[in-house]
Amino acid sequence: MTHAPASEGIDSGPDPAKGIDGNAEIEEGTVKPHNFGLIFAALMLTMLLGALDQTIVSTALPTIVGELNGIEHMAWITTAYILAATIGMPVYGKLGDLMGRKNIFLAGIALFLVGSVVCGLAPNMGTLIAGRALQGLGGGGLMITSQAIIADLVPPRERAKYMAPMGAVFGLSSVVGPLLGGWFTDEHSWRWAFWINLPLGVLAFFVAVVAIKLPRKAVKVTLDYLGTALMAAAVTCTVLFASWGGTQYEWSDPLVIGLGIGAVVAWVLFFFAEKRADEPVIPLHLFRSPIFNVATLLGMIVIGLGMFAIVGYMPTYLQMVYGKSATESGLLLIPMVVGIMGTALPSGAIMSKTGKYKVYPIAGTAIIMLTAYLMSTLDVSDPVWLVCVYVGLAGAGVGLMMQTLVLAVQNDFPASEVGTATSANNFFREIGATLGVAVVGAVFASRLTDKLAAGIPAEAAAKVGDSDSLTPALVRALPADLRDTVVNSYQEALVPIFLYLLPVFAVGLVLAFVLKEKPLADNADWHAENSENAGPAADKEPEPVG
Numbered sequence: 001m002t003h004a005p006a007s008e009g010i011d012s013g014p015d016p017a018k019g020i021d022g023n024a025e026i027e028e029g030t031v032k033p034h035n036f037g038l039i040f041a042a043l044m045l046t047m048l049l050g051a052l053d054q055t056i057v058s059t060a061l062p063t064i065v066g067e068l069n070g071i072e073h074m075a076w077i078t079t080a081y082i083l084a085a086t087i088g089m090p091v092y093g094k095l096g097d098l099m100g101r102k103n104i105f106l107a108g109i110a111l112f113l114v115g116s117v118v119c120g121l122a123p124n125m126g127t128l129i130a131g132r133a134l135q136g137l138g139g140g141g142l143m144i145t146s147q148a149i150i151a152d153l154v155p156p157r158e159r160a161k162y163m164a165p166m167g168a169v170f171g172l173s174s175v176v177g178p179l180l181g182g183w184f185t186d187e188h189s190w191r192w193a194f195w196i197n198l199p200l201g202v203l204a205f206f207v208a209v210v211a212i213k214l215p216r217k218a219v220k221v222t223l224d225y226l227g228t229a230l231m232a233a234a235v236t237c238t239v240l241f242a243s244w245g246g247t248q249y250e251w252s253d254p255l256v257i258g259l260g261i262g263a264v265v266a267w268v269l270f271f272f273a274e275k276r277a278d279e280p281v282i283p284l285h286l287f288r289s290p291i292f293n294v295a296t297l298l299g300m301i302v303i304g305l306g307m308f309a310i311v312g313y314m315p316t317y318l319q320m321v322y323g324k325s326a327t328e329s330g331l332l333l334i335p336m337v338v339g340i341m342g343t344a345l346p347s348g349a350i351m352s353k354t355g356k357y358k359v360y361p362i363a364g365t366a367i368i369m370l371t372a373y374l375m376s377t378l379d380v381s382d383p384v385w386l387v388c389v390y391v392g393l394a395g396a397g398v399g400l401m402m403q404t405l406v407l408a409v410q411n412d413f414p415a416s417e418v419g420t421a422t423s424a425n426n427f428f429r430e431i432g433a434t435l436g437v438a439v440v441g442a443v444f445a446s447r448l449t450d451k452l453a454a455g456i457p458a459e460a461a462a463k464v465g466d467s468d469s470l471t472p473a474l475v476r477a478l479p480a481d482l483r484d485t486v487v488n489s490y491q492e493a494l495v496p497i498f499l500y501l502l503p504v505f506a507v508g509l510v511l512a513f514v515l516k517e518k519p520l521a522d523n524a525d526w527h528a529e530n531s532e533n534a535g536p537a538a539d540k541e542p543e544p545v546g
Helices: 036-055 062-068 071-097 101-123 125-151 157-189 197-211 225-244 254-276 283-289 290-322 325-330 334-354 360-377 383-409 417-454 458-464 472-477 480-500 502-514 523-532
Strands: none
Touching: 036 071, 036 101, 036 125, 036 197, 062 071, 062 290, 062 472, 071 101, 071 125, 071 417, 071 502, 101 197, 101 383, 125 383, 125 417, 157 225, 157 334, 157 383, 225 254, 225 334, 225 417, 254 283, 283 290, 283 334, 283 417, 283 480, 290 325, 290 360, 290 383, 290 472, 290 480, 325 502, 334 360, 334 383, 334 458, 360 383, 360 502, 383 417, 417 480, 458 472, 480 502
């Protein structure tokens, strides 16, 4: 028997013809709660909170690693956050589908704030990286549950115009994050990049408590502990293998080989465990959907690898090569958010009108591929405005794709599985981001070390100091000849990496063309499909709500 979930504070489930809080409000042919505007604002705020900390440290990285003496661990300040968020995403999505999303959402905010405090107080790189991981565990929940809550409230076709602004939040964070991080670093301390999360987080928590009213599913939940543990092991081994191989350890080192073998074994065991689990954290039947498979691969390749490689390392490039301050390098990323918002918002509105989405991933991938080629031609003599044009072009490509792919996946599954499908799609996209940042960071660090060693005479090495402790201020204080050597080393270490990405993006373009287009469901289709496709959570016998 199928049972309606018990609403918070109400014994019976909500009428599907009413808003989620029981108040009918019909707007443009769909049904939304009367306070939907406030709910949407709360979700946007929490999306910003979770996305902000993927980029806020980017402009502060040179100063952080200089002060804490750890350039070899620089990539991990970003990677630890993304890695933890990645591991947490499927868990949040599954628990939200089974238990209801509000309390899961609030727990994510709380965990994020605790991690921010740890980062703000960190005395060394180890503590900072641990705090970033704790932040990521919370931040992953914020991003997943925000997207799933919108899917609870709005049918796919109308959802396009709301998902587009949520995608644009990532663009906003890509500029506001580095800008805030740079301003804090220049004017106060990089630690304020983490303290700023506290007032924003408290505000987000309060708004969520007051505004969001969602059904609470009174079911007996069986958690997939084995699958979650194997997933965490697989992701960790994969990232460590990519990060340490060829940098801290030779590829032939037994530790690196062991991590590679461990990753393969853990992934195999994970998928085997998911096949046997009662409530798998990533159900294998998701992979029977061609739309899920293609959209997920596109997110991994184009967005995960492309966007985070640019956002993660372009501020450092601007500081070291062009001598910009941390604040200035943040401001110079404004074209990216202009590009993202300039394409995400109109494409979302058009998708709501037409119900079609396929053309946008094709165009977005082609633009990002072109941008990678253009960035590979950059030279130290090029004007900074040219870098800004390329960054804006990359943003335009990302804006056409980011939430379009999530929407395509959500449209292919019933509401009872939308959280699980959304989290799985984001999970694999973040795998791409994690590997992208780790691989680009590893290659960049290795190339930079080699370039500096080859370009700086032994008698001048003492003036430059340990490459682990190089900061923009130190580079600017060097004699002109040594400064030019360091600047050229940074340019020659990073720019060719964009050319290496071209074959990867070419694969993404092929995938974009084969992505199946399923018309976005309107309000009537959405309600009809959800009533016919009650998911596993709805089929369980509910327990009394206390």
